[in-house]
Amino acid sequence: QITLKESGPTLVKPTQTLTLTCTFSGFSLSTSGVGVGWIRQPPGKALEWLALIYWDDDKRYSPSLKSRLTITKDTSKNQVVLTMTNMDPVDTATYYCAHTIVGALGDAFDIWGQGTMVTVSS
Amino acid sequence: EIVMTQSPATLSVSPGERATLSCRASQSVSSNLAWYQQKPGQAPRLLIYGASTRATGIPARFSGSGSGTEFTLTISSLQSEDFAVYYCQQYNNWPPKLTFGGGTKVEIK
Numbered sequence: 001q002i003t004l005k006e007s008g009p010t011l012v013k014p015t016q017t018l019t020l021t022c023t024f025s026g027f028s029l030s031t032s033g034v035g036v037g038w039i040r041q042p043p044g045k046a047l048e049w050l051a052l053i054y055w056d057d058d059k060r061y062s063p064s065l066k067s068r069l070t071i072t073k074d075t076s077k078n079q080v081v082l083t084m085t086n087m088d089p090v091d092t093a094t095y096y097c098a099h100t101i102v103g104a105l106g107d108a109f110d111i112w113g114q115g116t117m118v119t120v121s122s
Numbered sequence: 123e124i125v126m127t128q129s130p131a132t133l134s135v136s137p138g139e140r141a142t143l144s145c146r147a148s149q150s151v152s153s154n155l156a157w158y159q160q161k162p163g164q165a166p167r168l169l170i171y172g173a174s175t176r177a178t179g180i181p182a183r184f185s186g187s188g189s190g191t192e193f194t195l196t197i198s199s200l201q202s203e204d205f206a207v208y209y210c211q212q213y214n215n216w217p218p219k220l221t222f223g224g225g226t227k228v229e230i231k
């Protein structure tokens with residue numbers, strides 16, 4: 001059974017850097033084709049894809065946020081970390097991590113974490 | 123950037139009726155389209171990928187169709203648990219970006 005869980009601060013101040021961790025089980029990020037992505041959702045709004053990292057350490061970012069994002073993986077700990085710099089109140093959202101398998105699913109996300117709400121406020 | 127437009131924004135349907143949701147891409151995404159269901163306070167759930175393939179455990183009343191720029195999600199007979207927000211997502215514009223539509227809320231009529 002695949003599970004993912006996001007963790008990190010619930011409140012950050014403007015201009016600070018946000019660091020979120022996705023801890024997963026039931027799969028390995030060293031298995032060919034596997035990827036983990038980050039998606040966010042501001043309150044009452046639509047989903048927005050942020051970043052994706054693959055088993056081979058290939059990394060992809062949303063062009064509009066690329067300069068602020070870094071995604072890394074720790075295969076031994078079954079974790080994916082997303083950092084976002086220069087946080088702003090408009091970044092207030094629920095942040096999700098999710099699993100995908102290139103080829104089998106394309107880049108559709110079949111299993112999602114429960115999400116973690118991050119508020120940006122001074 | 124490919125823009126995904128969903129219509130209508132809100133769909134009022136009676137239980138047992140058929141619901142048809144639309145998703146339009148600003149340029150062709152081939153069949154690289156997924157549909158998700160999201161209920162309040164919950165994470166999205168994958169329903170359909172590859173435009174028409176049901177994900178594991180998804181009931182047969184959910185079906186997807188289309189290719190290129192026009193896609194449809196059909197719920198053949200709405201159950202009480204189907205009232206939710208539905209999102210489409212393209213993954214053809216790759217790299218560099220995956221994009222979601224703005225969502226369609228299916229509410230009880």
